[in-house]
Amino acid sequence: MNILQTSNLTKVYGEEPFAVRALDGITLEIEQGSFTAIVGTSGSGKSTLLHMLGGLDTPTGGSVVVDGQELCGLGRSELTIFRRRKIGFIFQNYNLLPNLTVYDNIVLPVELDGRRIDRQYFDEIAGVLGLEDKLKRRPNKLSGGQQQRVAIARALITKPAIILADEPTGNLDSRTSQEVIGLLCATGKKFHQTMVMITHNEKIAQVADRAVRIEDGRIAESRWLL
Amino acid sequence: MDRNRAELRMRVCKYVLLTVNILLPAAGSLLLFTQTPKSRERTVFLIILLLFCALDIGYFLYFRKRFVMFSEEVCRNAERIMRNERDGIQLNKDTLTSKVVMELEKMEDILGNRLAESEQGKAKLQKTISEIAHQVKTPLSNVRMYHDILSDPDIAGGDKERFMEIIRQQLEKLEFLIDSLIKSSRLESDMIKLSMENGSVFDTLGISVNGIVQKADRKKIDIAIHCHPMIKAAHDVKWTSEAIENILDNAVKYTPERGKIRIDVIRGEMYVEIKIQDTGKGIAAEHYNDIFKRFYREPSASKDEGLGLGLYIARNIITLQGGYIMVHSVLGQGSCFSLFLPD
Numbered sequence: 001m002n003i004l005q006t007s008n009l010t011k012v013y014g015e016e017p018f019a020v021r022a023l024d025g026i027t028l029e030i031e032q033g034s035f036t037a038i039v040g041t042s043g044s045g046k047s048t049l050l051h052m053l054g055g056l057d058t059p060t061g062g063s064v065v066v067d068g069q070e071l072c073g074l075g076r077s078e079l080t081i082f083r084r085r086k087i088g089f090i091f092q093n094y095n096l097l098p099n100l101t102v103y104d105n106i107v108l109p110v111e112l113d114g115r116r117i118d119r120q121y122f123d124e125i126a127g128v129l130g131l132e133d134k135l136k137r138r139p140n141k142l143s144g145g146q147q148q149r150v151a152i153a154r155a156l157i158t159k160p161a162i163i164l165a166d167e168p169t170g171n172l173d174s175r176t177s178q179e180v181i182g183l184l185c186a187t188g189k190k191f192h193q194t195m196v197m198i199t200h201n202e203k204i205a206q207v208a209d210r211a212v213r214i215e216d217g218r219i220a221e222s223r224w225l226l
Numbered sequence: 227m228d229r230n231r232a233e234l235r236m237r238v239c240k241y242v243l244l245t246v247n248i249l250l251p252a253a254g255s256l257l258l259f260t261q262t263p264k265s266r267e268r269t270v271f272l273i274i275l276l277l278f279c280a281l282d283i284g285y286f287l288y289f290r291k292r293f294v295m296f297s298e299e300v301c302r303n304a305e306r307i308m309r310n311e312r313d314g315i316q317l318n319k320d321t322l323t324s325k326v327v328m329e330l331e332k333m334e335d336i337l338g339n340r341l342a343e344s345e346q347g348k349a350k351l352q353k354t355i356s357e358i359a360h361q362v363k364t365p366l367s368n369v370r371m372y373h374d375i376l377s378d379p380d381i382a383g384g385d386k387e388r389f390m391e392i393i394r395q396q397l398e399k400l401e402f403l404i405d406s407l408i409k410s411s412r413l414e415s416d417m418i419k420l421s422m423e424n425g426s427v428f429d430t431l432g433i434s435v436n437g438i439v440q441k442a443d444r445k446k447i448d449i450a451i452h453c454h455p456m457i458k459a460a461h462d463v464k465w466t467s468e469a470i471e472n473i474l475d476n477a478v479k480y481t482p483e484r485g486k487i488r489i490d491v492i493r494g495e496m497y498v499e500i501k502i503q504d505t506g507k508g509i510a511a512e513h514y515n516d517i518f519k520r521f522y523r524e525p526s527a528s529k530d531e532g533l534g535l536g537l538y539i540a541r542n543i544i545t546l547q548g549g550y551i552m553v554h555s556v557l558g559q560g561s562c563f564s565l566f567l568p569d
Contacts, residue, residue, distance in 0.1 A: 001342065074318065081319065082318045085328055161332075176494075179495055179496050207550055
């Protein structure tokens with residue numbers, strides 16, 4: 001079953017004759033429960049693609065359908081709620097709030113939605129990510145790898161339809177990168193989450209189920225690794 | 227902002243209700259009985275009391291209606307979800323109904339996925355069985371063929387010996403094949419239960435190395451282990467040593483004589499890494515993922531014995547324990563397999 005589908009997605013920055021085609025007709029299908037790595041050099045358009053998938057930016061043409069919903073038709077406030085309930089984000093620079101504790105950071109998306117926290121699920125996530133003894137700490141007292149683990153937990157807590165990770169290991173050394181990616185992959189499988197990760201690191205992409213290579217705003221190669 | 231306002235409204239409502247329901251009637255009746263009995267005043271109080279009662283009933287009916295409407299909406303949506311229809315009316319709104327309906331849809335998705343997954347598992351098992359049948363067929367038909375030749379009474383003595391040897395080899399292959407298939411199918415069908423314990427990695431490594439040390443000696447391969455004996459990881463000793471042995475077995479197989487194998491155990495933040503480096507022929511980057519597939523044999527390795535199950539089983543064992551395997555290799559210089567076990 002496809003949880004995400006784009007057809008002929010284009011994004012053009014600027015106007016002719018100076019237009020830059022960041023995305024040039026991307027048609028992509030992402031299967032429920034899979035772990036997809038989008039690989040490409042910087043400037044290939046992979047970040048733009050991820051922003052489109054998450055409804056952070058509006059495409060110039062084409063469509064994005066997430067979990068049966070067409071994103072282009074949604075208004076601003078609807079899109080905000082959509083993102084809150086359906087999409088988990090993991091960023092390169094973690095984007096944790098420094099004045100909240102680790103626990104508060106993780107449950108923030110659930111609280112923003114005015115819902116109760118599924119304590120059992122929370123404990124499970126914290127256990128798998130090894131965060132149980134750090135819940136009362138502030139994020140800036142943690143190492144980079146630990147901060148990214150907090151961000152992973154925050155992405156998982158709402159049980160989103162899809163988790164989008166934008167260079168999740170960009171700020172980490174190679175050893176921690178491997179660990180974080182392994183963890184991302186393992187938690188994705190454990191909690192049956194669909195993940196899309198963008199990276200420029202080929203070596204990191206090998207843990208994914210599928211690698212999609214983007215060059216000049218087009219899909220250059222797409223293959224299943226399993 | 228919206229939420230704050232809604233919450234404020236709720237709170238105000240609550241206080242108003244509290245005042246109206248309890249405090250005012252109480253105050254009213256108190257006044258009624260403590261005042262000097264003047265009939266006019268008493269009537270006024272009585273009227274006020276009745277008024278509050280009416281208001282109270284009004285509130286009650288209003289909120290009851292709201293609640294009934296909410297329940298009906300949720301029920302209607304639940305029925306719609308059961309019919310597998312999506313209308314999108316209740317999506318992405320900041321209302322209680324939208325919240326409940328979206329949760330219901332999520333639940334339906336999760337249950338649907340679970341069903342699809344179990345069906346996939348069934349299909350996978352079917353595929354395994356047919357693959358097993360296919361793999362067993364070749365040596366079996368070889369045995370039969372040589373047996374037929376042997377039953378010919380005019381066969382020369384030297385040939386007889388040779389054919390007997392071939393049959394023995396084929397039977398060995400069959401035995402090896404069936405052993406590995408049993409192992410892999412057990413993993414596949416979740417028949418094994420891993421018994422995880424926080425044991426010493428060094429001891430597990432020892433078991434694995436013992437399994438291949440003879441083969442390595444024969445090829446004069448030097449094995450160096452760098453592992454602190456105190457490093458522990460949560461793992462199943464029996465299966466993990468099997469996984470490590472499979473990787474070591476490959477390392478020995480593809481490393482030429484007088485080569486080197488180096489094992490490092492490194493403790494990380496979340497995982498313990500078991501790094502196995504060899505000086506073998508290496509793997510091309512485009513085959514990094516193929517080598518873990520079942521029955522995959524690299525074209526250049528097809529003449530060596532093996533089935534293409536070792537790494538597949540190893541990966542399954544490690545993944546089942548919450549770990550993962552990564553590979554890095556330079557063609558002609560050697561390969562490096564890293565097994566990550568959760569700390």
